[in-house]
Amino acid sequence: MRISITGKxxxxxxxxxxxxxxxTTLYQAVRERELVxxxxxxxxxxxxxxxxxxxxxxxxxxxxxxxxxxxKEFSNQPHVIHVKWIQRDTNALxxxxxxxxxxxxxxxxxxxxxxxxxxxxxxxxQNHLVLxxxxxxxxxxxxxxxxxxxxxxxxxxxxxxxxxxxxxxMLAFIFSGVLLMTLIITRKHIVEPLHRLRQAMDDITDFxxxxxxxxxQYNDEIGQLNASFNDLAEYIANKNKxxx
Numbered sequence: 001m002r003i004s005i006t007g008k009x010x011x012x013x014x015x016x017x018x019x020x021x022x023x024t025t026l027y028q029a030v031r032e033r034e035l036v037x038x039x040x041x042x043x044x045x046x047x048x049x050x051x052x053x054x055x056x057x058x059x060x061x062x063x064x065x066x067x068x069x070x071x072k073e074f075s076n077q078p079h080v081i082h083v084k085w086i087q088r089d090t091n092a093l094x095x096x097x098x099x100x101x102x103x104x105x106x107x108x109x110x111x112x113x114x115x116x117x118x119x120x121x122x123x124x125x126q127n128h129l130v131l132x133x134x135x136x137x138x139x140x141x142x143x144x145x146x147x148x149x150x151x152x153x154x155x156x157x158x159x160x161x162x163x164x165x166x167x168x169x170m171l172a173f174i175f176s177g178v179l180l181m182t183l184i185i186t187r188k189h190i191v192e193p194l195h196r197l198r199q200a201m202d203d204i205t206d207f208x209x210x211x212x213x214x215x216x217q218y219n220d221e222i223g224q225l226n227a228s229f230n231d232l233a234e235y236i237a238n239k240n241k242x243x244x
Contacts, residue, residue, distance in 0.1 A: 005194070006186055013182060017175045025168055032160040036153060037120070037129075044118075044131045044151045047080065051147055052135060059137060064095030079152050081128065086146035088112055093137060094145055103146070107132050111146035120153075127153040193222045197229060210237040 051074055058066050067085060075083045086108050087094060087101040103109040107117040107130075117132040129151040134143035196214060203209040210233050214226035 004191070006183060006191055009182060009186055010179065013175075013179055017171075017179075021168060021171050021175070024171065025164055028167060029160070029164050032163060033157070036156045036160055040129055040151060040153055040156060041118070043079075044129055044149060047074075047077070047151070048131055048133055048147060048149055050074075051083070051149065052133075055135060055147075059093045062093065064091075064093060067095060079155065080149065081152050082148070082150040084108075084148040086112060086132075086148060087144070091137075091144050101145075108146060108148060111148075112143055114143050127157055129153055190222065193226065197225065200229060200233075204233065204236070208240075210234075210240065 054070050054074070055067065058064065058070060071083050071085050074080070085101055086103050087097045088103060090096045103112060107119075111117060111132045111134045114134050116134065117130070119130050121128045121130060130148065131151070132146055132148045135145045135147055136142075137144045193214075200212055200214055203212065213230045213233065216223045216227045216230070
């Protein structure tokens with residue numbers, strides 16, 4: 001099966017474009033996900049500091065009954081899906097411990113022993129960043145409680161996917177334009193001159209037409225090829241005249 005020059009160029013450009021768009025998309029996806037993770041981690045840490053500051057005020061004012069309302073209000077912040085106050089024992093400044101405040105995981109128990117925890121959980125297409133930090137009352141060396149904040153990354157990652165999708169579409173439009181321009185230039189400056197050259201050679205072979213000449217517009221490979229054809233046609237014409 002014969003493949004034209006234009007087809008070969010299209011095939012090569014298609015391979016190059018596919019490699020470029022795949023590598024660019026993967027690189028952008030990795031970089032933007034890393035950026036989302038970094039910014040989200042800093043945001044959760046800031047929220048943890050704000051929660052700790054609010055609890056400090058409650059402890060300072062000695063109103064432990066306000067802790068539950070403060071936790072509920074804090075849970076309503078954007079991207080925060082869960083806030084848990086972890087307290088194993090009753091404390092005069094923090095109020096009574098309950099079944100809801102008991103640690104339920106080894107990470108929460110470790111936080112009550114002074115070990116912070118941070119991890120990204122991916123389950124059922126959802127991405128949650130969990131941060132568990134111990135809470136210290138001023139003047140005490142052992143944590144009196146711990147704070148658990150769960151933060152969703154789904155909306156941020158969806159935005160990343162949209163950016164990647166739009167970038168891929170933009171690259172596709174750019175490639176389509178470049179491909180179209182390449183095809184036009186290839187057809188005008190390579191395919192059509194070669195077609196005229198072949199037709200001229202066929203005329204010489206089939207009809208012994210040695211009087212036609214091809215235009216030499218540029219000093220490139222096609223122009224040099226046309227000039228060589230003209231010299232050959234001139235040589236054949238002179239030979240024919242000498243024979244007659």
